[in-house]
Amino acid sequence: MKLTGAQALIKSLEMEQVEVMFGLPGGAILPVYDPIIDSPIRHILVRHEQGAGHMAEGYAHVTGRPGVAMVTSGPAATNIVTPLCDAYMDSIPMVCITGQVPSTAIGSDAFQECDTTGITMSVTKHNWLITDAQDIPMIVRQAFHIATTGRPGPVLVDIPKDISNTMMDWYWPTDADVAAELPGYKPNTKGHPRMIREAARLILESHRPVIYAGGGILKARAAETLKELVELTGIHVVTTLMARGAFPDRHPLCLGMPGMHGNYSAVTAMQQSDLLIALGSRFDDRVTGKVGAFAPDAKIIHVDIDPAELGKVRRPDVPIVGDCRLVIEELVKVVRDLMASGTEAPDRTAWKSTISGWQERYPLTYEQSLDGDSLKPQFVLEQLRDSTPDDTIVVSGVGQHQMWTSQYWKFDHPYTWVNSGGLGTMGFAVPAAIGAKVGRPDKMVWAVDGDGCFQMTAQELVTASSERIPVKIAILNNAYLGMVRQWQEMFYEERYSEVYLSPDLPDYVKWAEAMGCVGFRVESPEEVLPTIEKANAIDDRPVVIDFRTDSREKVYPMVPAGSSNDDIVVDPSQGEGGR
Amino acid sequence: MSGHHTLSVLVENKAGVLARVAQLFSRRGYNIYSLAVAPTDDDRFSRITIVVDVESSPLEQITKQLFKLINVVKISELAPDQAVERELMLLTVTASPDARSQVIELVQVFNGTIVDVGHDQLTVMLAGQPVKLDDFEDLMRAYGIVELQRTGRVALPRLERQAPRLRSVKGKAG
Numbered sequence: 052m053k054l055t056g057a058q059a060l061i062k063s064l065e066m067e068q069v070e071v072m073f074g075l076p077g078g079a080i081l082p083v084y085d086p087i088i089d090s091p092i093r094h095i096l097v098r099h100e101q102g103a104g105h106m107a108e109g110y111a112h113v114t115g116r117p118g119v120a121m122v123t124s125g126p127a128a129t130n131i132v133t134p135l136c137d138a139y140m141d142s143i144p145m146v147c148i149t150g151q152v153p154s155t156a157i158g159s160d161a162f163q164e165c166d167t168t169g170i171t172m173s174v175t176k177h178n179w180l181i182t183d184a185q186d187i188p189m190i191v192r193q194a195f196h197i198a199t200t201g202r203p204g205p206v207l208v209d210i211p212k213d214i215s216n217t218m219m220d221w222y223w224p225t226d227a228d229v230a231a232e233l234p235g236y237k238p239n240t241k242g243h244p245r246m247i248r249e250a251a252r253l254i255l256e257s258h259r260p261v262i263y264a265g266g267g268i269l270k271a272r273a274a275e276t277l278k279e280l281v282e283l284t285g286i287h288v289v290t291t292l293m294a295r296g297a298f299p300d301r302h303p304l305c306l307g308m309p310g311m312h313g314n315y316s317a318v319t320a321m322q323q324s325d326l327l328i329a330l331g332s333r334f335d336d337r338v339t340g341k342v343g344a345f346a347p348d349a350k351i352i353h354v355d356i357d358p359a360e361l362g363k364v365r366r367p368d369v370p371i372v373g374d375c376r377l378v379i380e381e382l383v384k385v386v387r388d389l390m391a392s393g394t395e396a397p398d399r400t401a402w403k404s405t406i407s408g409w410q411e412r413y414p415l416t417y418e419q420s421l422d423g424d425s426l427k428p429q430f431v432l433e434q435l436r437d438s439t440p441d442d443t444i445v446v447s448g449v450g451q452h453q454m455w456t457s458q459y460w461k462f463d464h465p466y467t468w469v470n471s472g473g474l475g476t477m478g479f480a481v482p483a484a485i486g487a488k489v490g491r492p493d494k495m496v497w498a499v500d501g502d503g504c505f506q507m508t509a510q511e512l513v514t515a516s517s518e519r520i521p522v523k524i525a526i527l528n529n530a531y532l533g534m535v536r537q538w539q540e541m542f543y544e545e546r547y548s549e550v551y552l553s554p555d556l557p558d559y560v561k562w563a564e565a566m567g568c569v570g571f572r573v574e575s576p577e578e579v580l581p582t583i584e585k586a587n588a589i590d591d592r593p594v595v596i597d598f599r600t601d602s603r604e605k606v607y608p609m610v611p612a613g614s615s616n617d618d619i620v621v622d623p624s625q626g627e628g629g630r
Numbered sequence: 631m632s633g634h635h636t637l638s639v640l641v642e643n644k645a646g647v648l649a650r651v652a653q654l655f656s657r658r659g660y661n662i663y664s665l666a667v668a669p670t671d672d673d674r675f676s677r678i679t680i681v682v683d684v685e686s687s688p689l690e691q692i693t694k695q696l697f698k699l700i701n702v703v704k705i706s707e708l709a710p711d712q713a714v715e716r717e718l719m720l721l722t723v724t725a726s727p728d729a730r731s732q733v734i735e736l737v738q739v740f741n742g743t744i745v746d747v748g749h750d751q752l753t754v755m756l757a758g759q760p761v762k763l764d765d766f767e768d769l770m771r772a773y774g775i776v777e778l779q780r781t782g783r784v785a786l787p788r789l790e791r792q793a794p795r796l797r798s799v800k801g802k803a804g
Binding site for chain 1: 641642645646649650653654657688690691694695697698699700701702703704
């Protein structure tokens with residue numbers, strides 16, 4: 052069968068069971084947009100290429116399937132660099148297809164030419180510039196294989212316009228063909244049995260163990276297995292920003308989020324533990340604080356599918372390269388066998404009561420709004436949490452609102468929390484929520500966004516309206532770049548430099564309406580619940596609620612940047628934190 | 631040369647692979663001391679010999695990150711005492727008539743070859759262990775080095791010294 056390169060590309064995507072792609076056409080990708088008309092793949096037309104990338108990420112987050120974005124050359128390709136980098140940092144499987152100027156024009160500074168593969172080399176797991184139409188099915192198969200196996204990540208396929216128009220003989224490569232083409236790619240998924248036995252031994256010897264669960268648990272679909280390990284061993288769990296929902300917040304052994312704005316008990320339990328069991332986590336600086344002072348007495352078991360993570364920040368006592376689910380399954384077996392043969396863990400009653408003491412003394416807290424006071428963002432989040440279904444998907448941007456959402460939401464199901472962790476991309480929430488809703492139309496999707504973030508990508512609500520994707524956006528509008536304001540207040544002697552945004556410029560309600568959404572404004576505590584209920588009832592278009600919140604509110608607890616986690620600062624009402 | 635290690639990296643012979651390797655080094659903050667690239671006997675693969683400045687980062691992390699590149703097939707670390715290392719140098723030196731015979735003598739001592747002769751300059755080719763090239767370079771400095779180009783080192787693992795039979799006996803005993 053003869054096909055054009057463009058037809059082969061779309062057919063390859065169909066063969067990879069792509070059901071939806073996010074994109075925006077342009078000159079160099081024009082030939083590929085023609086066969087889309089006849090394809091069963093749903094194409095969602097975005098308003099900015101960055102939106103396409105974040106939508107693909109949101110889709111991948113909640114479905115576990117690779118998100119697909121397609122844009123043209125030059126500026127379109129550079130616009131999608133941010134989502135690629137975001138997906139790279141957070142290990143999100145994503146396949147990005149970019150148009151390129153004709154291969155004869157490459158290197159001539161042609162119109163809308165840029166060195167896409169060069170620019171995206173460091174923000175993709177791999178990328179390809181197609182030089183022969185005959186290679187298209189093989190490269191697309193490799194792209195999906197690499198994006199979704201090992202440590203997942205984004206890949207990019209750059210296709211010159213003349214290649215799209217060239218005829219090729221259709222074929223579909225087998226798994227063996229793909230493996231033969233990738234002699235240097237063999238992810239190791241099974242953990243080393245001796246290391247797993249060593250890990251089990253350490254677990255049963257430890258007095259103050261903590262499980263440090265990261266995003267790798269979700270990537271490996273290991274939430275159930277993790278729960279089995281926790282219930283077998285009775286060890287407390289912290290879930291990082293990327294792992295919220297990987298272990299239920301309402302479980303008595305869940306300590307919540309660790310790190311710079313983590314729960315006091317999560318941060319301090321890690322600090323004082325004698326064994327950290329790191330599962331798919333990467334000792335990010337936002338978790339460890341000052342690395343030299345992080346969990347000084349702890350031995351480390353580190354499980355990760357990426358060998359380069361083991362020892363990158365902290366040298367593990369027991370390094371295990373492998374897929375989290377497979378490794379934890381083995382670990383559960385070995386621990387169970389050891390316990391059956393009479394090995395007992397030491398008495399951990401004192402440790403457990405120490406932890407519950409911290410939980411009682413330093414819960415998350417804020418000063419409640421009184422009638423007539425300005426609205427507290429935490430109050431809005433509690434109301435939203437309590438008046439939405441248990442399995443609501445929550446998406447956030449980056450900043451104070453993100454930390455409050457992660458802190459105050461109760462995540463009881465995996466894949467219900469979508470945010471930009473590693474890169475910290477402001478403007479992530481709106482497009483990612485749209486992608487999430489496309490992936491899980493059966494679930495309610497709420498984005499919690501900041502006013503600064505919202506202004507970066509809000510135009511994608513036009514996409515949501517025209518495609519009938521009923522996402523709901525709660526803007527915590529404090530009229531500031533809130534997190535920067537917080538740092539300027541705390542560390543720059545309240546010298547506020549370029550952080551004020553104004554509460555009513557733009558008018559968020561009018562803006563929402565102009566984009567085909569329903570817009571609401573909430574200024575006082577008693578309006579919060581009724582407005583959320585109104586928003587929940589709308590299912591035929593997007594809704595935006597402009598919550599006018601207290602700009603002075605700060606995120607606590609906080610470990611100041613560069614400090615030891617021992618120096619955690621708690622809410623002022625709780626007095627001095629620390630040991 | 632303390633703090634330097636030689637990595638022999640077998641890569642797929644595809645467009646852009648060298649860029650990926652070089653870019654990884656700069657992106658992760660590692661320093662390349664020298665670099666040599668050439669195809670191997672199998673034209674699907676090339677070998678990149680990289681001498682890295684390890685003080686900039688632990689070698690283990692460099693090799694792990696390198697190995698994550700899809701086109702990297704194999705990495706061997708070649709410790710100096712377990713590898714044969716060679717480098718080639720072209721050097722143009724000032725050799726006025728009264729100094730010329732001294733220069734030629736030194737070239738002969740180092741087993742170099744004079745590859746070009748000018749009115750009062752000579753171009754010398756010298757191949758050997760990098761340290762030998764360093765010595766020659768030092769000696770030539772006195773005469774006035776006009777231009778100098780070194781290739782960066784290439785290396786292969788040192789071969790087993792013991793006869794196969796002896797080795798297998800030892801293997802069984804040990």
